[in-house]
Amino acid sequence: MENFAFLTQNFGRYDTASIGSYMNVGGFQALKKAVNMDGEEIAQLIARNKVKGRGGAEYDMGRKWSQARAVQGEHKVIICNADEGETTTFKDRELIKNDPFNLIEAMIIAGWAMGADKGFIYMRAEYACLRPLLLNAIRQAKNYGFLGTNILGRGFDFDIKLYSGAGAYVCGEGTALIRSIEGKAGRPRMKPPFIKVSGVFALPTCLQNVESLSLVPHLLLDEEGRYAAQGTEDSVGTKLVSVAGNVQKPGVFEIPFGTTVREIVYGLAGGLPEGQELQLIQFGGASGKAAGPDILDCPYTYEDLRSHGVMVGSGGLAVVDKRTSVLDFLRINQDFFSEESCGQCTPCREGNLHIKLILEKLSAGTATAEDVRLMKKIARVMSMSSLCGLGETAQNTLLSAMQVFPEVFEVTERQTGGVAL
Amino acid sequence: MLNNDSPGSPLPDGLQAKLDLVLEAHDYDATQIVGILLDAQELNELHYVPEPVSYYLAERLKMPVSGIFDCLSFYSELSDKPRAKYPLQVCSSIACRVNQSDSLASVLKELLGIDFGETTYDGRFTLEKATCFGACDRAPALRINGQVYGPLHSREEIATLLRGLD
Secondary structure, three states, rough: OOOOOOOOOOOOOOOOHHHHHHHHOOOHHHHHOOOOHHHHHHHHHHHHOEOOOOOOOOEEEEHHHHHHHHHOOOOOOOOOOOOOOOOOOOOHHHHHOOHHHHHHHHHHHHHHHHHOOOEEEEHHHHHHHHHHHHHHHHHHHOOOOOOOOOOHHHOOOOOEEEEEEOOHHHHHHHHHHHHHOOOOOOOOOOOOOOOOOOOOOHHOOEEEEEHHHHHHHHHHHHHOOOOOOEEOOOOOOOEEEEEEEEEOOEEEEEEEEEEEEEHHHHHHOOOOOOOOEEEEEEEEEOOOOOEHHHHHOEEEEEHHHHHHOOOOOOOOEEEOOOOOOOOHHHHHHHHHHHHHOOOOHHHHHHHHHHHHHHHHHHHHHOOOOHHHHHHHHHHHHHHHHOOOOOHOOOHHHHHEEEHHHHHHHHOOOHHHHOOOO | OOOOOOOOOOOOHHHHHHHHHHHHHOOOHHHHHHHHHHHHHOOOOOOOHHHHHHHHHHHHHHHHHHHHHHHHOOOOOOOOOOOOOEEEEOOOOOHHHHHHHHHHHHHHHHHHHOOOOOOOOOOOOOEEEEEEOOOOOHHOOEEOOOOOEEEOHHHHHHHHHHHHHH
16 A cells, blocks of 8 residues: 655755754745745645644644634743643654754744744653654754744744653643643643633643644645645544554555555554464554454544544544453553543542453453443443543543453453352 | 752762752742652662651741652652663553553563563563553653653564664
């Protein structure tokens, strides 16, 4: 299969340490075009291409930009969420590593479009090796007058600061990330106030994923509509997916929406190891959903995946073969949340603990039918009443697996231990 | 205010100057405390933030030291307890686990004679579990002081890697 390059079109084409090299391949042309456009026009362009946020929540991006524009405030903030913490998700790493200047340009464009004057990049500590690259890109952009005051003579001021996370998955959640940027422990808070009104340092804040932002400069320069010509009616264009687990060639691939899951797993990622059979695929990282082998012929689009009970989410695909049982897979996933729950709210803290215990019992063959019912109930309570997105989505995988693999959760009388209570 | 390496300073020789460089690189900006602590931690051979360092940073940043302790206990990449010269972090998330990271862990345990959470007698190695650090394309992956190694399958590869450290 041919690799269509839109988001990745700059990869390998310029020296990522040099702004001059970036400008030689058309760098900052999109910004020059953007500053002659009204911010609303840019938001409309994004909306026309039906771009959804690429961090996982799939929020309509054009709408987000229009809303951010509409908020009044002397100072406004754009945050680039580079705290890519979902498991099997490493697409943002590739975007930053191979095209750092494009991200900087995208943030400046976002600043112009929304009337923001501050930009923050919040990058996970695990990507510390990319810090020098981004700091250099910011410094060079400043030297060339693309950051600072009166950018391109348009009376527009914008600056970017790089912040580091320190290994907390919960900091991918908006309010937690904001607390972390404020120099505090990243515990999420209740909403409202929504961050678009009162975010970091109580300023109106717009939070966007690396991939979402990176798309914008390319869209602005795409006059022939190459992007819009890809994909399906509701899932326009292309998407980065990261495939890992039991595949021969794990990696990040740019695919047109509508590519089948089979083409991704067997074509791009080289298929499963010799002689292995597919057990399941988890879409969108630890907080995503799982599907069995019947997902293979499903086109990778927002709508088709949803009708198969999974989601695009973060764009990660964890491929698991039959050497790992469904139950073991769920226990590994549960370990992740038991570790990463911040412990602040009861449903998430206690729910994760008890589901972990029940999964252990199921594994040991000592769970009762009542345990399984209770587990499902706890999972639902968590998704309805947790404080933040972490707790709300932590049991997505379990709930989807209970639907796809009901046999795993069938408890026979023998297993109940024979004691009638 | 503490003077540079004054006799009364609880910080070892030269550390204060290094911490000042870290602070300067972050513009003495208290909101950058997480990044500052990450850098300060790397100044210590055992990759942790000793208590006197926390107090020093709090004073220079004019922030309460409780805020620093809060961060140290909250973020898993920060430690207020001595670790080792080489903390060996085995990824325990899905992509690595289905690629036999358990065998990687057992080889490490066997070669070093320690379990998770333990440190070798010479303080060189400690074995830690880490959640996904975004190296799923290199599973099973091991991270040592920010550097990712993988995929690590054979016993020889792992032994060579350990021998090759400094």
